[in-house]
Amino acid sequence: MTVATSSRPPTPVPRQGGRSDRRRAPSGLDRARRREAAALVMPSLLPILVLSVAPLLMGVLLAFTDAELVRRPDYQFVGVDNFVRLAGNSFFWDSFRIGMIWAVAVTLLQLVAALGLAQLLNSGLRLQGLTRVLALIPWAMPPVVVAIMWKMIYSPNAGPLNAFLGSLGLPDDINWLADFSTALPAVIVVGVWVGMPQTTVTLLAGLQQIPAELHEAAAMDGAGAWRRFWAVTLPSLRPILTSITSLNFIWNFNSFSLVYVLTEGGPGGRTMLPMLFTYLEAFKNRNIGYAAAMGVVLVVVVVLLLAVYLRSQLRDDRVETKKKEG
Amino acid sequence: MKTRGVSIAACLTITTLLLASCGSGDAGDDGPVTLKFQALSDQPAAIAATESIVADWNEENPDVQVEIVPAGWDGVYDKLITQFNGGAAPDIIHYEAASIVSFARDGYLADLTDLMSDERRADIPEGILDSVTVDDQVIAYPTELQSYVVFANRKLLEDSGVEIPTGDTMTWDELREIAKATTKGDVYGLGWGLASPTATFMSLAPGFGGTYIEGTGEDATLTIGDGEMALPEQVHAMAYEDKSILPVTMTQSGSEAIASFYAGQTAMTVQGSYQAANITKDAPEGFDWVALPPLAGPEGPQQAANPQTLSVNIDSEHVEESAEFIEFFTQTENLAALNEADALIPATTSAQEAMTDKLGDENGWSTILAGGQNFVSAPYLFADSYAQWKDTVATPAYQRYLAQETDEAELAEQLTSGWEEITQ
Amino acid sequence: MRVLAQQLVRLAQYVALACYIVFLGFPLLWLISASVKSSAELNSLVVSLLPQEWHWENYADALARQGLVSSAGNSAIVALASTALVILVALPASYVLARLKGAIRAAGVGWILVSQVFPVVLVILPLFLVLRTIGLTDSLVGLTLVHTTYTLPFALWMLQGYVAAIPVDLEEAGAMDGGNRLVVLRRIVFPLLAPGVVATAMFSFVSSWNEFFFALVLLQSPENYTLPITLSTFIGGEGKVALGPLAAGSVLAAIPSIVFFSIMQKKLTGGLMAGAVKG
Known part of the structure; x- marks a missing residue:
């Protein structure tokens, strides 16, 4: 059986038992197993249906109406009018570019920085317990003060960052959040900071999960630390890396309140993220139908991007499986 | 299985929508009426003042008890829009004109025109009352306001040989001259927190005859003419021709920019009037400061009014009782006490007078309170697309202009074409 | 050298x-x-x-503010309850999600992604109506359910990643030894998952403890307020921030999180690993 077939829907025929099928051994489930699976999933289904799927569907349906948030609303189905109108909204699409830079930059930097930190936290240095807790500090800061604190740190004339640079003899008058060239990088740093704990913890747990035997075997084959990282650590982490990067990307693309408090989209619109438009349209203009169309567009774009990413990741997975088996 | 899930979900949402639009409510018993009053918490002193007013009312009116539901300013718009939509809004709602108007437009607020006493109506300056009048209906009682005030470091002015202006008003040209005269060495004449310039420029535009918006609701139109451009151009000239504005302050908020004023780096600063209380508290010891007379443009010292407000939920079962409570809440002595605690300007003439009598010249109060009669209605409050235009068009455009990325013509063009694109 | x-x-x-x-x-x-x-x-x-x-x-100012302590209690209840619920529900479901291909997996992954991408501002109004119908607005139970539901996608997605990282050979070996599926799950899969479960639990706790928007919109009475809501009342109108008390309140609010992390981080160590493989 070849790799290519694994994307087919499961057919009952020859799956069972074949060694080559082990990656998805349980997919050849008979009916009893399927029921077992359903029993495992069922408890999560009810709250999900009532509290998530229903409101989501409702939100998506609104995209095809002219709904407004007035008292006793009365709205009509307007087909794809909202989408046609949105296609001509240059502000929204401009912010898309900024949103992409922001989301890709934050996600990648987070990943690289968190991978490094997780490795360090996993390499048996002293005070491991303490450093692990310190690494989680961004999680412990209540979100209401995060932006306020960073604004103070970045303050051009009363902030510790410039004071520190000044003490090193570097320029001490950089207006981090208000200079047209530094504003976006400065908020990206805050974005990375905010997301570090969760990426680090996730990867740290992933590292813990790698059987020690794999490293030992590689070490016995004479592989150095660097070689082992590429040959053992990364491949073993792959499913977790895939999961956390895709989620981080979604969250980053979706966030706007942190950046909004830091810069209000300024200076001159350099940090205006697309979700701000959805918010303004939905709540400030109360055109919930049009706003829902923006939401649907965001979903389509992000899901398409992720589909490409996840597919390529999964393909690599399969190739690897094949190699191992071949 | 999947389709069934979908149809269940669809039924559910439809049912809930029906339920919500019918508007449910707990039928009142015969016992005392309880009104929920969602009050926005501010400084502890203001919270205490509100509590004391409510306690007075509850004592006098055993049949109509008011219960304070404290909420924060942060996110209250999101909270209210959900409450209104879900049919769960409180009876009495504390907010501000600029944000409450849209709820009135969407039909969520009771018409208080006939419930407001003649006495109160006469006591509220016309411009302030206009700012809470939507389609000829009074939809809120105004309570507290702020104006923009110039605070000056007396010593720095006197050292430069500038006589402290005293008259009823001060012109923008005078401000420019003083700023120029006090700019020397490390000292700049003026510090002005213009990080979010739109609200400042629009509030001060009436002095130059600038209105920005004509018409209301969806029909509102934007004009950018001389009156609208005068103030941004003056700031630009002061910053880049005279070099009398400390550049960093133009990218800061008002409360960030005030630090340079305390440090003696700027001789004057334009701030919200409430900062008078903070200056008293935070300025270094011996800091000698004064509030300069209200700024006047060619048209006079008018500033656009955006008062804090008290409104009544139209779906409240006790609209009349709620209005009676607000009537009580806005009595002269109550408003004066509340505004003193918040360091703001009362929305009624009698309360302004009461406060002037009580506080006199202390901490610039008489100058600040004198500005209480200069408020005019702000047409932009009534335009549907204002909030979006402000955040996505105007603020970026003004920031680019103030950073010298664009010139006057480009600024005007960006403001108008952005408006057209949003309202198309 | x-x-x-x-x-x-x-x-x-x-x-x-x-x-x-x-x-x-x-x-x-x-x-x-x-x-x-x-x-x-x-x-x-x-x-x-x-x-x-x-x-x-x-x-002193921060503690004198109404309800800082009681709202910390509310936050703790909601965060612990929703964390427990999330793990209880997500653990078995994520196993199914990772090991099963086909329609259920597709629907699951689709829901996870869409529910994370679709803007919350568009979901909140229908959600509010649903909760009001079942009488769960302004209630900690309702908020717990909402936090559970909105953390589940993350938990499922991450846990299925951890499950996918467990070599299937291990399970097959267990099955060959004659254990039925549940025994295999309990003896082999769950111990291997422990670090992942701890990481997911930490995330669930923190996201609920820090969550602002749902709590802001759903909770009406001050006695139900959670910590982020109470802290946000330190920020006044016109950008007036009582910075000192806000910072003090935030430091106090950070302490429980840090204590929780100190307890949990020890459990992040996968000491069970070797035993599971050899056993």
Whole structure:
């Protein structure tokens, strides 16, 4: 059986038992197993249906109406009018570019920085317990003060960052959040900071999960630390890396309140993220139908991007499986 | 299985929508009426003042008890829009004109025109009352306001040989001259927190005859003419021709920019009037400061009014009782006490007078309170697309202009074409 | 020579770790510093980590605010309950999601992604109506359910990643030894998943503990407020922020999280690993 077939829907025929099928051994489930699976999933289904799927569907349906948030609303189905109108909204699409830079930059930097930190936290240095807790500090800061604190740190004339640079003899008058060239990088740093704990913890747990035997075997084959990282650590982490990067990307693309408090989209619109438009349209203009169309567009774009990413990741997975088996 | 899930979900949402639009409510018993009053918490002193007013009312009116539901300013718009939509809004709602108007437009607020006493109506300056009048209906009682005030470091002015202006008003040209005269060495004449310039420029535009918006609701139109451009151009000239504005302050908020004023780096600063209380508290010891007379443009010292407000939920079962409570809440002595605690300007003439009598010249109060009669209605409050235009068009455009990325013509063009694109 | 190289590597590791800690920890340090400064000092241009004058009154002010302590209690209840629910529900479901291909997996992944991408502002109004119909607005139970539901996608998605990282051979070996599926799950899969479960639990706890928007919109009575809502009332109108008390309140609010992390981080260690493989 070849790799290519694994994307087919499961057919009952020859799956069972074949060694080559082990990656998805349980997919050849008979009916009893399927029921077992359903029993495992069922408890999560009810709250999900009532509290998530229903409101989501409702939100998506609104995209095809002219709904407004007035008292006793009365709205009509307007087909794809909202989408046609949105296609001509240059502000929204401009912010898309900024949103992409922001989301890709934050996600990648987070990943690289968190991978490094997780490795360090996993390499048996002293005070491991303490450093692990310190690494989680961004999680412990209540979100209401995060932006306020960073604004103070970045303050051009009363902030510790410039004071520190000044003490090193570097320029001490950089207006981090208000200079047209530094504003976006400065908020990206805050974005990375905010997301570090969760990426680090996730990867740290992933590292813990790698059987020690794999490293030992590689070490016995004479592989150095660097070689082992590429040959053992990364491949073993792959499913977790895939999961956390895709989620981080979604969250980053979706966030706007942190950046909004830091810069209000300024200076001159350099940090205006697309979700701000959805918010303004939905709540400030109360055109919930049009706003829902923006939401649907965001979903389509992000899901398409992720589909490409996840597919390529999964393909690599399969190739690897094949190699191992071949 | 999947389709069934979908149809269940669809039924559910439809049912809930029906339920919500019918508007449910707990039928009142015969016992005392309880009104929920969602009050926005501010400084502890203001919270205490509100509590004391409510306690007075509850004592006098055993049949109509008011219960304070404290909420924060942060996110209250999101909270209210959900409450209104879900049919769960409180009876009495504390907010501000600029944000409450849209709820009135969407039909969520009771018409208080006939419930407001003649006495109160006469006591509220016309411009302030206009700012809470939507389609000829009074939809809120105004309570507290702020104006923009110039605070000056007396010593720095006197050292430069500038006589402290005293008259009823001060012109923008005078401000420019003083700023120029006090700019020397490390000292700049003026510090002005213009990080979010739109609200400042629009509030001060009436002095130059600038209105920005004509018409209301969806029909509102934007004009950018001389009156609208005068103030941004003056700031630009002061910053880049005279070099009398400390550049960093133009990218800061008002409360960030005030630090340079305390440090003696700027001789004057334009701030919200409430900062008078903070200056008293935070300025270094011996800091000698004064509030300069209200700024006047060619048209006079008018500033656009955006008062804090008290409104009544139209779906409240006790609209009349709620209005009676607000009537009580806005009595002269109550408003004066509340505004003193918040360091703001009362929305009624009698309360302004009461406060002037009580506080006199202390901490610039008489100058600040004198500005209480200069408020005019702000047409932009009534335009549907204002909030979006402000955040996505105007603020970026003004920031680019103030950073010298664009010139006057480009600024005007960006403001108008952005408006057209949003309202198309 | 070799020893020297190793020592250099160690040293580099410590330096790198120190840089990370400074970057991640400095804002908290600055927050603590702000919490003991007077309003005059916070509004001056003087930059200093240590206050000129220790101003402990901020803590008294913060604690005197209505309900800081009781709202911390509410937050703890909601965060612990929703964390327990999330793990209870997500653990079995994620196993199915990872090991099963086909329609259920497709629907599951689709829902997970869409529910994370679709803007919350568009979901909140229908959600509010649903909760009002079942009488769960302004209730900690309702908020717990909402937090559970909206953390589940993350938990499922992450846990299925951890499940996918467990070699299937291990399970097959267990099955060959004659264990039925549940026994295999309990004896082999769940122990291997432990670090992942701990990581997911930490995330669930934190996202609920810090969650602002749902709590803001759903909770009406002050006695139900959670910590982020109470802290947000320190921020006044017109950008007036009582920075000192806000910083003090935030430092107090950070303590439970840090205690929770200290307890949990020990469990992040996968000591069960070797045993599971050999057994």
